[in-house]
Amino acid sequence: MADITLISGSTLGGAEYVAEHLAEKLEDAGFTTETLHGPLLEDLSLQGTWLIVTSTHGAGDLPDNIQPLYDELNAQKPDLSSVHFGAVGIGSREYDTFCGAIEKFESLLLSLGAKQTGETARINVLEHDIPEDPAEVWLGSWINLLKND
Numbered sequence: 001m002a003d004i005t006l007i008s009g010s011t012l013g014g015a016e017y018v019a020e021h022l023a024e025k026l027e028d029a030g031f032t033t034e035t036l037h038g039p040l041l042e043d044l045s046l047q048g049t050w051l052i053v054t055s056t057h058g059a060g061d062l063p064d065n066i067q068p069l070y071d072e073l074n075a076q077k078p079d080l081s082s083v084h085f086g087a088v089g090i091g092s093r094e095y096d097t098f099c100g101a102i103e104k105f106e107s108l109l110l111s112l113g114a115k116q117t118g119e120t121a122r123i124n125v126l127e128h129d130i131p132e133d134p135a136e137v138w139l140g141s142w143i144n145l146l147k148n149d
């Protein structure tokens with residue numbers, strides 16, 4: 001099992017690029033990683049560290065490729081008490097439901113017993129043409145917190 005499993009949710013590809021960039025940086029920092037774009041529950045090990053990176057679509061909705069995982073978690077309610085996770089949301093402040101998808105995901109994981117490391121990053125694409133940049137800054141502090149988990 002990789003040290004960190006990155007799980008991306010994306011419609012247009014932006015969040016996938018961010019996840020891949022963060023995976024590269026984690027590898028540079030000495031972690032092993034696995035990056036899954038829109039995985040299903042059966043693709044995941046229910047222990048270890050997950051890093052969720054998702055954009056928001058619709059009106060605060062999850063991208064289509066990560067909605068099935070959300071639905072499975074919600075229906076099956078697995079025990080996630082052996083999972084630590086970090087959360088990165090990408091969205092646009094022009095929507096009232098700014099970064100709504102990561103908020104939904106974060107709430108669900110917490111309700112299933114997963115423990116969150118660090119605060120959720122909420123990246124506004126109106127402010128950041130290159131969302132990888134603020135994501136990388138956030139990752140630096142997240143890595144420091146992981147060492148204390």
Ligand SMILES: Cc1cc2nc3c(=O)[nH]c(=O)nc-3n(C[C@H](O)[C@H](O)[C@H](O)COP(=O)(O)O)c2cc1C
Nearest residue numbers: 010011012013014015055056060091092095098099
């Ligand atoms: C149809 C549409 C609906 C969107 N709805 C939201 C929203 O409700 N909240 C939000 O924060 N961003 C919203 N966004 C902005 C996207 O999250 C943002 O453009 C993001 O960079 C897209 O990432 P992706 O390439 O991973 O799909 C929306 C974008 C589109 C095109």
